[in-house]
Amino acid sequence: MVVKLDMTVSPDPGKLAAGVHQWGSLIQDWRPVWSDIREVYDRHQVEHFASKGASTGPKWAGNSDPDVPNVPGRGGGPYDKWKERRGHTGGALLMTGLLRDAATGKHGSLQKETATTMEMGVDGRTVPYAIDHHQGNAVDSALFRRVVQLKQRPVIRMAGSVLGDKSVFDAQSNRGTFGYAVRQLVQAHIVKRRQIALDGNPAAADRTIATILASRTR
Numbered sequence: 001m002v003v004k005l006d007m008t009v010s011p012d013p014g015k016l017a018a019g020v021h022q023w024g025s026l027i028q029d030w031r032p033v034w035s036d037i038r039e040v041y042d043r044h045q046v047e048h049f050a051s052k053g054a055s056t057g058p059k060w061a062g063n064s065d066p067d068v069p070n071v072p073g074r075g076g077g078p079y080d081k082w083k084e085r086r087g088h089t090g091g092a093l094l095m096t097g098l099l100r101d102a103a104t105g106k107h108g109s110l111q112k113e114t115a116t117t118m119e120m121g122v123d124g125r126t127v128p129y130a131i132d133h134h135q136g137n138a139v140d141s142a143l144f145r146r147v148v149q150l151k152q153r154p155v156i157r158m159a160g161s162v163l164g165d166k167s168v169f170d171a172q173s174n175r176g177t178f179g180y181a182v183r184q185l186v187q188a189h190i191v192k193r194r195q196i197a198l199d200g201n202p203a204a205a206d207r208t209i210a211t212i213l214a215s216r217t218r
Helices: 022-026 031-050 077-085 098-103 130-136 176-197 203-213
Strands: 004-007 118-122 138-141 146-149
Touching: 022 176, 031 098, 031 118, 031 176, 031 203, 098 118, 098 130, 176 203
Parallel strands: 004 118
Antiparallel strands: 138 146
């Protein structure tokens, strides 16, 4: 039995997958595991946005001269100043809050899960511009009335690995990474199920799960 954890930035299917070996067959319904993994993921993403990327790798590039594009027309000017005049002082990727919400488990996030599969990430149907920021694409901007080259600001990143660039699970065996936390959660839930099946005490597995849920990841 192989269970895959698919994390997708729509519409680009950059995925990461965690394979679970045959001893995972003790668990028939993985939804309690998914719930814990989603809790770790949401907190990971909240830290990622609050630190402007610094908690997971290089900090996002900011809007600073001479790179600030100018908003044309009356009331225009440098984009960062234009945002400030409208009360948008949160910085990069936070003008409306929609992208942050979608990336941190709120409205616009992927919530699909079954007994054996789950999906997390940003729903591109709700926030179609997420992939442009994630990849640093050139976009035709109605605001600037021209094509604008966006700076790459990864919406989802784990320990420096940008989702969609490569399998971020393969290189994440180090303590403190998101991938490490996921592996530890899966193992703890399997050990817990084994203890219950053998009429044992699952307290140690429960403590491990609680410790992981209280830990930060990068």
